[in-house]
Amino acid sequence: MDEILEILEGNSRYSEDEIAVMTGKSVEEVHKAIKEYEEQNVIVGYTTLINWEKTSRESVLALIEVKVTPQRGEGFDKVAERIYKFKEVKACYLMSGGFDLTVIVEGKTMKDVALFVAEKLAVQEHVLSTSTHFVLKKYKDKGVIFNKKPEDDREVLFI
Amino acid sequence: MNIEDMVLPSIKNIPSSGIRKYFDIVNEMDGVISLGVGEPDFVTPWNIREAGIYSLEKGHTHYTSNSGLKELRAEISRYLNRRYGLDYDPENQIIITVGGSEAIDIALRALVGPKDEVIIPEPSFVAYKGCTLFAGAVPKVVNLRAEDDFKLTPQLLKQAITPKTKVLIMPYPNNPTGAVMTHEDIAAIVDVLKDEDMIVVSDEIYSELTYCGNHVSIASFPEIKDRTILISGFSKSYAMTGWRLGYVCAHPVLIDAMKKIHQYAIMCSPTTSQYAAIEALKNSSDDVLYMVSEYNRRRRVMLHGFRKIGLDCFEAQGAFYVFPCIKSTGMSSEEFCEKLLREEKVLVIPGNAFGACGEGYIRACYASSMENIMKAIRRIGNFVSKHCSKQAD
């Protein structure tokens, strides 16, 4: 049934009818499968990929490397939870290697992000250090290359 | 001197393609959705392109051996074994060609001449008949039937065999119908062939693109393996049409004969493409799987779409074409295609472009984005309902 997930991951706007045709299943089967995925939180949500740079909205994105002292019995989860609950945090991953958490933060301006780091993130108990990197340009996100609409430039020929 | 007289009559007599006129119309029009061209819409996977670029950076800009890079032949041999259980010696049973196209040409030129007959099941790819004629031989067309799902049946084959028959073309998975032959179907054909003195030229260029089970190669039947010339290539399975790379596998005696033509007419296949193809065979089977599952979804959408419009459409199981019947519209194939193009801006190819028995059908290629396919189906639906209601008046 994972094919339905693949299709929705590529384009969540396909209707159940369309997905049924694509997969060769009945509409009822597709409906039931999607419902189950939603209930089990396999499908966590539906979003739209937007290139905000092309709009008038001002925003900046930063990737912050965070070093943390893990807690006895809880590892990193408790600290991570205190961090990812902030609405400014768009993504939060536990990492292997030289630091522990990647925290992706969005703000209106660089100052906003810097203040967030200084006032909310760096001061968390068990956070040892932070290192903030601002995103200058998004080339590709979620597997999609930005700023380049694929076009069909195949020439007509006789085959 | 009349320059016209300088062209061989046998060439002059080959009609120029009837569908060229559509291409002229397409070039003048904006917003045409083309389901006409038989090539992948995917761009060659990046790792393959990158390998080609890297070979240039390293300065691999010379000829290769006539048969092609040894490493590539070895990879092809391994690939054919892994995928289809075939055994070909890279030393003397494989030539790298300029697409499957060159392979078809050199196979026929090495085998047939005046008075020899080549059995060509139609509808099928146009090059078989053309190359047969260029070789001076006689095409013996077998008209495949929708009621057989456009498969070659032992009965049809037997009827076509004469003492002059030298070659049978096996065009599966088929362009333009999308038909495939199962193990059972092929076994029945092999049963007829094993008592005949003829060579099978099996064009398996679409072998990766099957949607209801793995492709079966006729060369996997030991009874006739030595009499089979297997043709395949990179164009369709790896989305590499522009690289112009294919290959031909056969008994060393046949390979030797074909190599003589290949080395004089071609020298060797493009070097950059050969390096890229090594990467394709080594590291791109996931890309193939991805493309096949995409095509399969589009195939289902197209079959469903045509049937919903009310056009009969047999279950194409291979390549990237569907072949709906348009007889119910009362139009000829060419009329249908020209009107559809002018009125709804969708390009499909008349079935009779692939042989007279394709009349009453159209070929629609689903190597196009899902968005385009859905849009095209809507437009074809409008077109059919407009013309069929007129007919009913």
Ligand SMILES: Cc1ncc(COP(=O)(O)O)c(C=O)c1O
């Ligand atoms: C059935 C068949 N064989 C061979 C070819 C030739 O392909 P290439 O020369 O690109 O390998 C095509 C191309 O459309 C085809 O449809």
